[in-house]
Each structure stands twice: as C-alpha cells, then as structure tokens.
Amino acid sequence: MAEPAPQASVPSRHATTPSCGTAGSGSGSSDPARPGLSQQQRASQKKAQVRAFPRAKKLEKLGVFSACKAGDSCKCNGWKNPHSLTGTRLELQQQAADLSEQCRSCCHPLADHVSHLENVSEEEINRLLGMVVDVENLFMSVHKEEDTDTKQVYFYLFKLLRKCILQMTRPVVEGSLGSPPFERPNIEQGVMNFVQYKFSHLPPKERQTMVELSKMFLLCLNYWKLETPSQFRQRSQKDDGTTYKVDYTRWLCYCHVPQCNDSLPRYETTQVFGRGFLKSIFTVTRRQLLEKFRVEKDKLLPEKRTLILTHFPKFLSMLEEEIYGENSPIWDVDFTMPASEGGQIGHQTVISPAAGSNTPSFPKNVGGGSSLGPSSMDSVVPEPSPGDKRKLPENLEDAKRIRVMGDIPMELVNEVMMTITDPAAMLGPETSLLSANAARDETARLEERRGIIEFHVIGNSLSQKSNKKILMWLVGLQNVFSHQLPRMPKEYITRLVFDPKHKTLALIKDGRVIGGICFRMFPTQGFTEIVFCAVTSNEQVKGYGTHLMNHLKEYHIKHGILYFLTYADEYAIGYFKKQGFSKDIKVPKSRYVGYIKDYEGATLMECELNPRIPYTELSHIIKKQKEIIKKLIERKQSQIRKVYPGLTCFKEGVRQIPVESIPGIKETGWKPSGKEKGKELKDPELLYHILKNILAQIKVSSKYIHTHTHTKHTFTHPDAWPFMEPVKKSEAPDYYEIIRFPIDLKTMTERLKNRYYVTKKLFIADLQRIITNCREYNPPDSEYCKCANTLEKFFYFKLKESGLIDK
C-alpha cells in the first residue's frame, strides 16, 4: 500500500496528472482552476510573506483575531484598525500599527488584544499566523461560494479556525462527522485488491500497466473536486442524498479544504473513504475523468496517451463492476487472492497475447522507478518513491516456473517468441476481415479491446436503489431474450431477469444491449444455473456468444464456482457443446435437484471450469502456442534432412494416432514414455494378419446378427446392414451433420489394406467409433443400437481372444 505522500512531493506528483482537480463539476469559484499559481501555492506564499513580517506587524495581524483582555468586561473579540475599514486589507499597510493604537470597536489599545502573546515562541506565533492566513482565505471562500451546503461548511471551518486562534489551540472538527478513517477497507486498498484480483495472472509488464493505472486513478481521486450534495440529489433523484451530504462534508473538512489550508489536518480521500463513498461518486467522476483526458489528450505525453486512451476506459469499466457488483471480494477487509489464482502455475506456462509490442511503456515519473527498459538512461532514474510497491525481480518468477524434463531450453523459446512477436514480421495492420481459420471469438475479442463492445454483470436489487442505466439494460435484456426465445413466456423471462437472485452478463454495443446470459449462482451447492442465453438475431455468428460464455467462465472462476448446469433445448445443444458443455453430468444429483429449474424436453448439460485457464484469451493463447510449435518444428526441420510425405489419416477423420506410428519420428530422437512399452506387437506383418482375421470374422458375424435380428424385427431397409458401408445421405440426410467422423467396416477394410493400422490402438479406435457413432445418431432403443450392442460384445470378445486386449 502506498503511504500518504509527503506534502512537499505533492505538487510535483500532481504535475504528472495535469488534469486532476481542475475538472471538478464544482460551483466553487474558490477552486484552483485559475491558471498560474494554485490556491495552495498562493496560500503558502502568503504564509511565508506574513511570517517574514517584523514581530510588531505580526502582533497587529494576530490582534485582529484576539479578544481584548482589558478587564473582564470587554467583550470585543478582535482588534479593529481605526484607519482601515476592513481587517482583511491589513497587510497592504506598510507600517505596523503601534501597540497603543485604539481598537475601532472597543477603544482599548492593541496591546490589550495581544497581551497573551508576549511570551509566546516565534514558532507558535507563526503557527497562529498560518491560521490567520487560512481564516482570511476561508473568509473569501465563504463569500464567493454559491452552493449553500459548501458555504455552510466553509463558514463552520472559518469559525473553527478563528476560535483556535483566539484560544491558541489546534483545530479539531467536532460534531457528528466522526473521525477518519470513515470506512474500511479504504478506496486505496480496494483498488489495489482489484488490481491483484483481476490482473495478477497477466505477465509482469502488463500487470505493471494496471498498477500504474490504479495509481493514476487514486491520485486523481485525491485531487478531484466532487459534486455538491444538491447536484448529487438532482442526478440521483431517488436518493435523498443524506448520506452523501455527510460524506461530502467530511471530504471538505478532512480532504479538500486542508489541501490549501494546512492549519487543518489533511487526509487523502482514498485513505479515509471506502466503497460506499466511491459508489456515490464513481459514475460522475469516471465520466468527468474520461472527458477530461479526451479533451486534453494532446497535452499528454505520447506514451501516456496510449496508456490512458486505450487501457483506462476498460480499467474503469472493470472497476465499476467491482464497485457496484454485489459479491465483489475486493472490499473484504481481509482480502487475499483465491488460492486457485494466487498459486497459479498456468500464467507462467501460457503466453498472454498482449505481451510484447502493444504494451505501452511508461514515463519514468509515473513508473515509479520500476526500470524495465534496457536503456542506459534507466540507471539514473531516482529511487522508487516511498510507497511504490516494487515488482518481483524477474529471476524470482523464473524460479517459480516448473520445468519439465527434456523441455525445450528457455533461450530457444524466447528466441522463437521474439520472431513471432516481431512487428516487422507482421503482415500489416489488423483488418476487419479475418482469415478463414481465425478462432470463433477472435472478432469479438478485438471489438472488446477496441471498446466497440462491453461486458457487464448486472442484476436487480430490492435493497439498494438500482442505477437507471442498469435498469435500462435489464429491460433491454428482457427484450432480447423474449425476441430470441419465443417459446419462453415473456412474463417468465421478465420475472427471472428482474429477480434479485438472478444476474445477467450483458453484452453492450453502442450503449444498447445486444445479448446476454442470465444465470443464478448457487454458491452453497457449488454450481451456477445458466437460465437464458441469447444474442440478438442481426448480431449473431460474430463470436459474441462464445465470448460471452468465456467472460462468464472467468467471472465464475473469480467467485469460486466451477460448474455450470443448464437445461438446453434442441437448438441450444450445439452452442453449449462448442462452449465445452457435455451431457455427462459430474455434479451429484443431490446437489442440484430442487435448485435448478427443470424444463420438459430439454437436455441437462454441464460444463466444468478449470481455474487455471484464462478463457477469454484461450483461443489466442493456443494460436500463439501453435505458432511457437510450428517455428520450433521449422528449426528442427532445417537440422534434419529427410523428408516424409506427411500424414493423411487426420484428413480421413482419425482423431488420434500413437506418436510412434508417425514415420521418421524415432529418428528425431523421440522416445515413448516408459509405461506403454512391451505391449505392442513388434512384427507389423503379424499384427496385420491378426487384424485382418478379426475384421473378416466381424463382417461374417455381422451378417449373422443381422439376419438373426431380422427374424424378430423388421428394418426399414432390409438390405442395408448398418455398419457394412458408409451411411448414404439419401437415407439419412442429416447424418453427416451430426456425425463428424463416420466410419464403417468397408472403410476399415480399405484402411487395413493400405496398411493404415500400424498399431492395434488405431484399429480398436475405429471399431469403437462404429459403435459410438451409431449410438449418437440413433435413439437408444432403436434396432440399430441393439445391433451395435451385439456387435460391441462380439468384437471385444474377438479382441480378447486374439490377445490384443487383456481379458
């Protein structure tokens, strides 16, 4: 946690964020918005000036604020110069007033007003004088201020300081305001937790970016002028603003006024306030901040501009979610990273896409001394400012990395990484048209990065007043769901979308809802129910659905729920399958029955999440990994001369083959892992004959099974034995849409002849696929499936008989 910045360093740090503090919505004309000297600087200048006065003049000045001591009877509380009309112009007089000069109001000499100061140290005198200057400034502020609430506070502080001068005490703000800190954890802790919580999986450089942004945000908040309670009431009509008024007053007394009024003890906004306060100011402040940066973008340093314009809006949106979200963990007093993420190994072994060329570098004054750059300039960078959290040395991170035996040397991987992230090797600017093999969610990810689309988890609440925008989005979601899911009664959709126990991940484009996933979390049961999921029809097939689900997965990993359950209707099954859902339910029935909404005719599907996977970046990471492997292969190839024709079996629909069966693989030095040795038949000829034998027997017996079943039941096509030949499209028009890897006994015979079955594994896999394809396409009680059952028993018997598998 950063410590409060020492007073002296504030102006210079302030200068790094030129826009803070001046963009206030405030009505206060006393605001330091004027060019030239800031109010703070003017105040301290004036204080120095006053403190340099001769003692007589100092006394005169203090006399103005000191009660008359002439007997007990005099009630005069300050010496008034007989020659001047207003006490505030005193310093304009060159000559100090004589101690004998009489007060304009009580006619006692000045000496009677300052008698108590006779034996007071110069230091204390100077402290009092500081207060005098501050009182004078406050007096001006009270006069100029137009907002009643603010004026009242200024006036209170004015009186308080006067009393302190009178009584020679130190100012303490009294009353019902309480004393700082007002909330725990404070904003600063919350924001730091947020960075850790959201970005700790990023590579160091990017994580640093986020740390910089959070610091900038906190700094801005500390110098930001808040809206007045009346402005607040106008904006949020439902909230009467009582709480805000208290906070505003606290802020004026403890944070804002003390900034240029150092007689009052000063606290940083972000250290004494917490989530509640941030909730009331965030929306407006965020808008003003972004607007300010937008307007002043030309004044920013170029490298900072990229940082602010590209990352800051996203950063704020994500933060907003945590501020207004119901279950955000970042505000827990004892926040620690969830174990699954803190001990993450995943992020060291995966490569994040943004690492490299597009991460902006930082100006040194913001970077706080974390010298990442290799340039010699960095050696003269001053020590990190006190409070800056230093980042882990690179080698420490290396130490955590788990090494695999026989792994490729790190230097080689780094070298390859350099070539694939080299901007010069890139093909040009990103285009809106993607190649045919781009990942499904590539477009959506790009659009999110460019700010075209946004994702927000929102929900209705009965206890808190919902923000108007959130309510509008909920209505938008209700509309999208009811249009896209016409079979769901609209009332039902409305009820669930607005139910406070349900939340919805909303997809926003141009400020409008274009899709979303409504879900209900059951933390006690360890799963979440996906209730509705839709994207508006004219925005479909753009990868939004996939990206939505990936965001939802990341959201749940953060909240420690690792199972999704949903009842999918017939049209949705395909989508859910692509998102990693399966009909195979691992969550015990007892945990969800009675919790999840049961739909007739729908299929229950489940998705298990892996907390080590950054889902929204997954396809990108895999793409990068593929590129790396490709490069490594190319390197290896340049070392080994012999060229093999390459494999064709994958094109024929085989999913997996044993590594050792790839021609030439052994020559590269590849060795099979110890376990599976010895089982494989060494002689390929022998294997061929065994397999040929089995296949022939299966074919014969198939006919037998066929006729056998045929005597009892009738097939629609008596001559079409289901597994003998490829399924004809004319007979089953949708067969090839459902079955991705068709296989039949005829094809297997051809493959055998072509010497494709170099291992028994390949052969068994194809046989098994005949059975699974059949079961996938046909209903379980169909004749086809009955045949499959019989066939399965038969061929496993044959395999055992021939010693290919264990008995």
Next chain:
Amino acid sequence: MALVSADSQIAEYLTELHQLIKQTQEERSRSEHNLLNIQKTHERMQTENKTSPYYRTKLRGLYTTAKADAEAECSILRHALQKIADIKKLLEERRIAAKMAGVYSDSDPPRKTMRRGVLMTLLQQSAMTLPLWIGKPGDSPPPLCGAIPASSDYVAKPGDKVAARVKAMDGDEQWILAEVVSYNHSTNKYEVDDIDEEGKERHTLSRRRIIPLPQWKANPETDPEALFSKDHLVLALYPQTTCFYRALIHTPPQRPQDDYSVLFEDTSYADGYSPPLNVAQRYVVACKENKKK
C-alpha cells in the same frame, strides 16, 4: 496447370494495373499546366474587363485541350477499373473450378464445412467490394445496377449469386442466397447451390424462382433513380443470415459506400416491422409478390 497459369495471369494484370495507376498520375500532372493556363486567362480577362475575340479563341483552344486531357485520364482510370474487374473474374473462375473439382457425391462424405462466422464475413466482404457503376456522361445505369432488374431474357452465369426461392424442409417457401451452377436452356431451369454449405443442397429451380443480385452498386450522388426509394417493398438479406425476407426501405443509401436501412416484416414486433437494420446494396432486390402473406 490451369491454376498456375491463372496465377501468372493475375500477377501480370497486377503489374499492368500498377502501370495504369502511375500513368494516371502522369496524365494528371500533364494536364495541370493547361488548367492553370485557363485560370490565368480568366483572371486576365477579368482585370481587363473585356472579352476580346483573341481571348475567345484562346479559351476555346484551351478548353478543347482540357477536355481531351480529362477524357484521356478518364479512359486510363476506366482501363484500370477494367483490370480490377478482370482480376476479380479470374479469381472467381478459379474458385468455381476448384469447387467443381472438389464436388462431392453421395458415397463420398463431405469435407469439413466453413465456419458460419467466416461465411458471413465473406458475404460482407463481397458486398463491400461490389464495384460501383460509373457511367459516361449521358449513360443511364444498366440492368443489374442497384435496383434496376435484369432484362427478362437474362440468364445468370455459373458462379453468379442469386436469391432463390426454395421449398424448405417444413414445406415453407423461402428465399435463400444461392450460387448458380448451371442453366438448362431446354428446360429453362437453373441448378443452384445453397450458399450456406451447411445446407449441402442443390436445387433445380425454374427461372421465375431466381432473382439475380445486382452486379454494380448504384451511386446515390449520380444515379439516385437506380436505387429503391423509401417505403419500397424489397427482399433483403437479413443481417448475419443467408435468407432474404420481405422488408420496406427505411432510408436509401446517401453515399456510394452506404447501406440501405430497411424494416423487415416481423410479426414478433408490435407494429409488424423490425427496428431499422442495415443491408448492403448487393443484397437488396425487388420483391415481386406485392400481396402480404
């Protein structure tokens, strides 16, 4: 072998195109001198405040040269456009040839299909790169430019995209985006492929079930009459699908690259129409049946 020669042909065309673009620039700088001359002459005439026969003859000569220059530049530009069209044609031919070669039969299961999102991107790209009709002065836009229909005896070529009215599985009639495979002159029937390869359907359809899609965009600035006007009933490709639905024109395009904004007939909305959606000129055709279903 044909593919290799197509490649070298394309490379050759690209070189020519490059040359043509350079020539345009040369032509432009060459005519600049003359244009400057015209301007100067006008200025001089203004200061002298009279139009002498000398100036008249001089100006006539200058303007004749300027016109010839402009025409020369124009012809090079048209030449360049033609080259682009030629390249596109070659690419298209190659695509069709590849498609024919890879044609599948019943016993040969189909290969993995293109991802839908990719198909949608390709369709958008095709709409974006549809050439703009640029006529010579006085030319009126030809058939298949913007809203102008094909002539009654027009026969779409293989590879052309059309809107085709097919019977769907459930027996409903539907207009789909399809590609012409062949036309049988004796039966007057088209053979078309559903553009959506997931459909894997080949349809044999009579002429009246086919509407060829526009082959040029109409320029709203010069040929507004070749665009559908507001409230015109059309068939438009619903965004992110491969089906045409009835729609009313909400606003015609304002600039050459703009899309139509249309209101689709949609009973799920209270007023019977969807909110305005954008559809490219390429995918908006006249709707023949005027009666509402």
